[in-house]
Every structure is written in C-alpha cells, then in structure tokens.
Amino acid sequence: FRNICNDWLSVCEWRKYSSPMEASLITNDTDQQTIDNLFRAVEENVGTYQRYLRLKAKLMRLPKLGCHDILAPLPDAPDMKFTFEQAKDLVIRAYASFDEGYAFAVKDMFQRRHIDATPRYGKQHGAFCAGWYNGKTAYVLQSFNGRLNDLYTLAHELGHATHDYYCYRNQTILNSRVPMVVAETASIFGELLLTDLLLKEAKTDMEKKVVLCRILDGAGRVIFSVTSRAWFEQSIYEAIKRGEYLNHETICKYWVAVRDKAYGDTVEWFNEMLSEWSITPHYYMANFRFYNYPYVYAQLFVYALYQKYMEEGKAFVPKMEKILSMGSSISPVEIGKIAGFDVTTKEFWQIGMKQYEHFLKELEKITQ
Incomplete structure (x- = not known):
C-alpha cells in the first residue's frame, strides 16, 4: 500500500497534476471546489449518522453497536x-x-x-x-x-x-x-x-422499520463511511509529502482517525478493524486513486433530486428525463443545472442530507 501511494505521487509529479486527486477529478468531469464542499457537508452532518446509529443500537436492544451490528438486520424483524x-x-x-x-x-x-x-x-x-x-x-x-x-x-x-x-x-x-x-x-x-x-x-410499523433501516444502513454507509476512505487517502498522501514513514501502525492510526470522525463513539470495534483499510481492494488498483468520493457525490446528488421531486411533483418528470438523456454530452455541473441546482456549493449538498434526515425522522417517529 505504501509503495502504491509513493508511486502515485511520482506519477502526479511527472504528469504535473496539482494534487493526487486531480486525475480522478478529470475522469469524473468535476473540480476540487465541488468535492471539498461535498466533504465539508458530510463532515457537518456526521451527527445525523451517529444519531441513527444510536437509535439502531436501541432497536437492537444493545447499549452500543458492535462493528458487526452496523448493517445487521433488526431482531424480531418479519x-x-x-x-x-x-x-x-x-x-x-x-x-x-x-x-x-x-x-x-x-x-x-x-x-x-x-x-x-x-x-x-x-x-x-x-x-x-x-x-x-x-x-x-x-x-x-x-x-x-x-x-x-x-x-x-x-x-x-x-x-x-x-x-x-x-x-x-x-x-x-x-x-x-x-x-x-x-x-x-x-x-x-x-x-x-x-x-x-x-x-x-x-x-405494520415493524415492516416500516425494516425498510427504513435498510435505506439508512445503505445510504449511511455510502455517505459517511466511504467519505472516511477519501479522507484517509488524503491524509496518507499528506503524510508521505511530509516525509513520514508509513509502517502498519502509522497507517492504522490515520485510518482510525477518519473512521472515528464519521462514527464518533457510537460503535465498539474489533481490534482487527484497525487494519480495515487493508481489505479495500480499490486502494491496490493501478492508476485508480480516489475511487470513493464519486459514490458519495452520486448518493447525495440523487437525494437532492428526490427532494426536488417531492417539491415539484409531476413537473419534475421532464427534468429527470432530460438529465438521463444527456449522457456525457454535458458536465455534471450542467446536469445539476437542469434541476435548478448549483452542485459546486456546500449548500447544495446539504439538500441531499435533508433526504437522509427525513428517513431518520420517520424512523424516530414510529420508534417512539
């Protein structure tokens, strides 16, 4: 892993990339400002995810979730x-x-x-x-x-x-x-x-709980856990630039720091999960750095679109059809404009977060 990251920094220098992330920005037809604002929005909303994880622990009848419980089905679920x-x-x-x-x-x-x-x-x-x-x-x-x-x-x-x-x-x-x-x-x-x-x-309310937990588990994992992986990559490249030697313990330290930024104290982790970073296959794929944030972008982009659909109803249908018809003929920024959004701003990503919180509030309502 260390060698792959060192090698990528050399490639970035040869190709005159401004950062280790720039190649992925070009591939995804996006820019650093947009992704930085995406990350800021996620960081500002980690409390929402942690609120869900505490509620899930209550539904699981546990004082705290274990790492094996994060995606586990509810007990007594139909x-x-x-x-x-x-x-x-x-x-x-x-x-x-x-x-x-x-x-x-x-x-x-x-x-x-x-x-x-x-x-x-x-x-x-x-x-x-x-x-x-x-x-x-x-x-x-x-x-x-x-x-x-x-x-x-x-x-x-x-x-x-x-x-x-x-x-x-x-x-x-x-x-x-x-x-x-x-x-x-x-x-x-x-x-x-x-x-x-x-x-x-x-x-029944239990069926609703199962459906809501399914969506909150999946989307929460993408929005928050996958963002942690992007933060992790950023921190590793910064460490290498500072001349820091990355042994196993040091890499684990960087992983735990960003993992805990997302999860806080809501989860009890196995000791083996210190090395969780090592089983992510994308880190070992040649010339495929920062595979992670596109999934976060996609999740919150669509959640924002759905908020717009809830607001406009059938008037949103032709906009959605146009978005899907564009292919790669226009940029993701221009695709966002079809729905009336400016995806480059932090405020836009907060709209997607509202959809996640909507599901959480629905779950809280039927859990009370």
Whole structure:
C-alpha cells in the first residue's frame, strides 16, 4: 500500500497534476471546489449518522453497536420474502408511480427477458447492468433469492438500465460513457421510488422499520463511511509529502482517525478493524486513486433530486428525463443545472442530507 501511494505521487509529479486527486477529478468531469464542499457537508452532518446509529443500537436492544451490528438486520424483524413475480410487480409499480412512460425501460427489460436472475451453481456472484448501445437496451446480472436486499438490487440495476435506455436514444456512442458521479442517478432514484412504495404498503410499523433501516444502513454507509476512505487517502498522501514513514501502525492510526470522525463513539470495534483499510481492494488498483468520493457525490446528488421531486411533483418528470438523456454530452455541473441546482456549493449538498434526515425522522417517529 505504501509503495502504491509513493508511486502515485511520482506519477502526479511527472504528469504535473496539482494534487493526487486531480486525475480522478478529470475522469469524473468535476473540480476540487465541488468535492471539498461535498466533504465539508458530510463532515457537518456526521451527527445525523451517529444519531441513527444510536437509535439502531436501541432497536437492537444493545447499549452500543458492535462493528458487526452496523448493517445487521433488526431482531424480531418479519421475514420479508418476495417471489420474482412479486418483485417484478413492485419495481414496475414503483417506477410507474413517478411516471408511466418512465417505467417503459423496466417493462421492456422484463419483456425481453434481459434479466438473468436465477441463482445457479457456478454463476458469478454480485449484480451488474451492462448496456448495449446498438441494441438501445441493457442486460442485468443478479442472483435473486427473494430477500428485501434482492428486491432493492433489482430496482437499482433496472435504474441503470433506465439510464441506458434514455442515454442511448439521445446520444452518440461517444457521449454514452457517463462519469461515475452521475452514473448512479437513475439507480438510486429507483431505490427511493421503491422505498416510498414499500412504506406506503407496509402492513405494520415493524415492516416500516425494516425498510427504513435498510435505506439508512445503505445510504449511511455510502455517505459517511466511504467519505472516511477519501479522507484517509488524503491524509496518507499528506503524510508521505511530509516525509513520514508509513509502517502498519502509522497507517492504522490515520485510518482510525477518519473512521472515528464519521462514527464518533457510537460503535465498539474489533481490534482487527484497525487494519480495515487493508481489505479495500480499490486502494491496490493501478492508476485508480480516489475511487470513493464519486459514490458519495452520486448518493447525495440523487437525494437532492428526490427532494426536488417531492417539491415539484409531476413537473419534475421532464427534468429527470432530460438529465438521463444527456449522457456525457454535458458536465455534471450542467446536469445539476437542469434541476435548478448549483452542485459546486456546500449548500447544495446539504439538500441531499435533508433526504437522509427525513428517513431518520420517520424512523424516530414510529420508534417512539
């Protein structure tokens, strides 16, 4: 890890990058000011995440969460199981609740049987959506086992397919490669549409708790934990520039400092988690520095879009369709302007935080 970071600083010097992050900024068509403001907004809202983690400890009937409890299911939670047909119906209805025409891609994917969802021996693990530009469609890989997480994965991957359908019909192939910071737009939006539908149709408060914890666990992990990884990378490069020797203990010290900035004192960590940084595969990929913040950008960008949708209702539909149709023909800053946002400011990122806090307040309301 130390050698990879040292090597990257040499590459940055040779290529005259102003910082170790600049290459990723170019790749994502964004700038340092925007990302700095994103990080500031996250740092100012760590208290919201810690508030959720304390509430989850209460729901888990624990004095404090262990690191193994952060994403754990609630005790006594109902076994929310879905057949593939039920999942299909829910996802279609969720997308159609936004706009009937918006659900076209999802319906078409099912009709064409472009979703490989059957678990089987030897099948690759995970989920992925692969777009096919010439066919103006996409293919989804998933192993559907009927769990709530599988339902969300299906809604997420079909969001990527929806993005492909709009982009491929409006852009040349040269403008169809969307930067990571906005590549999750339709997928996370689809998760939010599904969440609203599940909350609306939940039969008990416990079902609502399960759904809300699922969204707060996932989004919290992305917004706060993944930002910690970006802070960690920044601190490591600064340490190397100061001439500090990075042995295992020193690297762990930097990791724990940024981890605790996000989690505070809400979690009891195993001693082994001092080395958690060492199992993040992206740190070891050649020429792939700062993989992390695009996911944070994407999460809060879409949460802000959803706030705008809640405010404008159906008037937001053409704006969303235009956003998905742009591909990489315009920058993420210009994509934000379609919805009336200036993504370069800290105030913009606070709007996305409001959506996360909205879910937390809903959970607090039914927990009282």
